[in-house]
Amino acid sequence: MSISTLEISGSALTAERTRLDVISQNIANVQTTRGPDGHAYRRRQVVFETLSGSEGPRAAGGAAGGVHVAAVTTANTPPEQIYDPGNPDANTAGYVEMPNVNLVEEMVDLITATRAYEANVAVVNATKTLVSRALDLGR
Numbered sequence: 001m002s003i004s005t006l007e008i009s010g011s012a013l014t015a016e017r018t019r020l021d022v023i024s025q026n027i028a029n030v031q032t033t034r035g036p037d038g039h040a041y042r043r044r045q046v047v048f049e050t051l052s053g054s055e056g057p058r059a060a061g062g063a064a065g066g067v068h069v070a071a072v073t074t075a076n077t078p079p080e081q082i083y084d085p086g087n088p089d090a091n092t093a094g095y096v097e098m099p100n101v102n103l104v105e106e107m108v109d110l111i112t113a114t115r116a117y118e119a120n121v122a123v124v125n126a127t128k129t130l131v132s133r134a135l136d137l138g139r
Contacts, residue, residue, distance in 0.1 A: 011066030
C-alpha cells in the first residue's frame with residue numbers, strides 16, 4: 001500500500017511541476033505582444049486527468065491511481081486591445097493586442113499549485129516515515 005501511495009503522490013508531483021512551469025511561462029510573457037506566430041502571447045492552462053487503478057503506474061501489477069497532465073490548452077479569452085499607435089506591434093488603427101494573461105489570476109494559480117505540491121511532498125515524507133518505522137519493528 002505504501003508503494004501505491006508513493007506512486008500516486010509521485011504522479012501528482014510531476015503533474016504539479018508541469019502546472020508550475022506553465023504558470024511561470026504565463027507570468028514571463030505577460031507583456032509579450034508578438035510571438036513566433038506574429039500574435040500576442042496566449043495564456044496556457046494545464047488540464048489534469050485522474051488515473052484509475054487500471055491506468056496508473058502499476059496497471060499491470062496492481063491497483064494504483066494518480067493524476068497526469070491530459071493536455072496543455074490555450075485559453076480562448078479575447079486579448080485586450082490597447083491604443084498605442086507608436087508601438088511597432090500596433091495594427092493600422094493604432095491598437096496593440098495584449099496577452100490575455102491576468103497577473104493576479106496567475107499568482108493565485110501559483111499559490112494553489114505550490115500548496116498542492118507541498119501537500120504531496122508531505123504525503124511522500126509521511127509514507128517514508130511509516131515504512132521506516134515498520135521496518136524498525138521488524139528488528
